[in-house]
Amino acid sequence: MQNFCVFKAYRWLLTHLVIAASIGYAATMLVAWLWQAEPTTLLRATTFGLPHVGTMITNQGIAFGIDSWLMLFFCNLTVALLIVVLVYWAQLLNPHNRDRSFLRLRRYLQKDRSAEYLLKIPIFARIQSPQLRLASFLLLAIPYIATIALGFLAGAWVGVGVVFSSSPLVALAYLLPHGIPEIAAILLACSIPVGTWMTIKPEGGNESTSESFMGIDRVLDSPQFQQNLKMIINLLLIAGLTEAYLTIQVVDMLRGS
Numbered sequence: 001m002q003n004f005c006v007f008k009a010y011r012w013l014l015t016h017l018v019i020a021a022s023i024g025y026a027a028t029m030l031v032a033w034l035w036q037a038e039p040t041t042l043l044r045a046t047t048f049g050l051p052h053v054g055t056m057i058t059n060q061g062i063a064f065g066i067d068s069w070l071m072l073f074f075c076n077l078t079v080a081l082l083i084v085v086l087v088y089w090a091q092l093l094n095p096h097n098r099d100r101s102f103l104r105l106r107r108y109l110q111k112d113r114s115a116e117y118l119l120k121i122p123i124f125a126r127i128q129s130p131q132l133r134l135a136s137f138l139l140l141a142i143p144y145i146a147t148i149a150l151g152f153l154a155g156a157w158v159g160v161g162v163v164f165s166s167s168p169l170v171a172l173a174y175l176l177p178h179g180i181p182e183i184a185a186i187l188l189a190c191s192i193p194v195g196t197w198m199t200i201k202p203e204g205g206n207e208s209t210s211e212s213f214m215g216i217d218r219v220l221d222s223p224q225f226q227q228n229l230k231m232i233i234n235l236l237l238i239a240g241l242t243e244a245y246l247t248i249q250v251v252d253m254l255r256g257s
Helices: 002-035 039-047 050-063 068-084 086-092 103-110 114-120 130-165 168-200 206-221 223-245 247-256
Strands: none
Touching (some): 002 223, 068 130, 068 168, 086 130, 086 168, 114 130, 130 168, 130 206, 168 206, 168 247, 206 223
16 A cells, blocks of 8 residues: 555656656757856756855765765765655654653644644645644645655756757757666656655544655555665665766767767
8 A cells, every 4th residue: 555655646746846847848949049048057046056065075984985977876875864854753743652752842833733724724724633634744845845855957958058058959968878877766766755655645633644744654664665765775786886887978979879
């Protein structure tokens, strides 16, 4: 059941990622056409300087003798784990939990007044428990926002690549070799919280609140959850190695041809 929900979430998020990427690409090309912006300026504007920051991190790692692919792997893994950890944050919101682990953090989260503002959003307003309402927001909304942001960035990168190289094929070569496993891993990380939300199907009432949080516990204890984490790590390993050693070779080969 859990893997089915994760797969369903993956397809749903992938659809919205493709739409966001198309919008990001079209917007980047429109800006480049209207204002004739330089590719470097365009890249920093459309991606908020993230490639520049990423280059700084990899260069710092190389200065300490760490291979660039390993730095890329750990940066991407950090992002993926920050998304997956939302499931653990949702678990801490369980009002029926008597475990004293993370007691201070759990009390802080359960006093968060954000749940009150979520009453204005229909999908969350029907949930009576404020703890479950906030947990649902963490599991559903934040991964969705991350997916849309990733789509915009991917589309912008392709657009900048087209402006820089004047070739859609070369632009795709900059992104696809490492981008396919990298985006797949981040999308899987986003699908785990959303799939968890689909699994628990939160409703109103105290009884369903307890059952929903028990469902989160079952997700975290399941072998499918561990398998998905291993899949994310393997995909990001492939992406890091590909970006460090293969992507530039493919781009140079296409440019030479």
